Amino acid sequence: xxxxxxxDMRTADVARRVGYSVQxxxxxxxxxxxxxxxxxxxxxxxxxxxxxxxxxxxxxxxxGVGPIEAKRIxxxxxxxxxxxxxxxxDAAHARLDAERAKLxxxxxxxxxxxxxxxxxxxxxxxxxxxxxxxxxxVRPSTLRHWHAxxxxxxxxxxxxxxxxxxxxQVRDARIVHQLRKAGxxxxxxxxxxxxxxxxxxxxxxVSALAARDVNITARSKALLDxxxxxxxxxxxxxxxTRS
Numbered sequence: 001x002x003x004x005x006x007x008d009m010r011t012a013d014v015a016r017r018v019g020y021s022v023q024x025x026x027x028x029x030x031x032x033x034x035x036x037x038x039x040x041x042x043x044x045x046x047x048x049x050x051x052x053x054x055x056x057x058x059x060x061x062x063x064g065v066g067p068i069e070a071k072r073i074x075x076x077x078x079x080x081x082x083x084x085x086x087x088x089x090d091a092a093h094a095r096l097d098a099e100r101a102k103l104x105x106x107x108x109x110x111x112x113x114x115x116x117x118x119x120x121x122x123x124x125x126x127x128x129x130x131x132x133x134x135x136x137x138v139r140p141s142t143l144r145h146w147h148a149x150x151x152x153x154x155x156x157x158x159x160x161x162x163x164x165x166x167x168x169q170v171r172d173a174r175i176v177h178q179l180r181k182a183g184x185x186x187x188x189x190x191x192x193x194x195x196x197x198x199x200x201x202x203x204x205x206v207s208a209l210a211a212r213d214v215n216i217t218a219r220s221k222a223l224l225d226x227x228x229x230x231x232x233x234x235x236x237x238x239x240x241t242r243s
Contacts, residue, residue, distance in 0.1 A: 009047040011037075018055040025055065032075045033058050050236040054078070057229035064222035065092045073226075077233050089230065093223060099183050100216055106182035107209050126155070126164045135170075136177050143173065149186050151176045151193050175205055182212055 028034045037045040061070035076085040133140040146152045152173045154163040
């Protein structure tokens with residue numbers, strides 16, 4: 001087996017260890033995610049442990065924060081002072097922690113909303129766009145956008161034609177608001193809300209939030225794996241500096 005600390009791994013060796021194609025490894029070097037490889041007299045690339053660990057770090061971080069941010073973070077560990085590189089990793093963890101906090105709030109809100117009665121309501125209980133926007137803490141334009149995306153569809157005033165939200169529609173808006181705060185995008189919500197309106201099952205909201213929890217947990221684990229590989233990259237850089 002090729003050694004890891006010396007530069008005696010070929011492109012195919014790194015690709016096999018990381019689970020990428022040979023071209024993907026070359027692309028990572030081109031993009032600065034991997035330091036420049038040494039070359040043999042015949043022009044073949046030779047990689048060492050720092051390249052392998054950098055590729056492993058990128059693969060893990062891409063699952064946690066996406067490929068663009070992953071490249072930015074790994075490059076920083078080659079190009080910037082350690083404190084600056086670690087600051088980028090800290091920021092990624094902080095964003096994920098904020099998502100997790102919003103998810104907990106959404107789960108609590110969904111539980112509270114599910115217990116609210118929606119029967120025996122009166123027409124006078126309906127709300128205008130401005131009233132509902134103020135109650136949710138969003139802009140009226142946000143409610144109009146949700147209407148355009150078929151997430152929350154209000155009634156229309158028979159005389160003036162203005163939007164009016166029944167108590168049921170207000171409840172829909174609160175659910176959308178909490179799911180959006182938890183990180184749900186418009187497209188999956190557009191598919192989810194008609195089903196919620198048909199079934200009125202609070203467990204569907206709980207299930208959606210649970211799926212989000214699984215996603216955040218997986219991304220958190222990916223950041224942990226990426227940090228482990230980046231720690232190895234730092235150690236190699238320090239050894240190189242001392243030698």
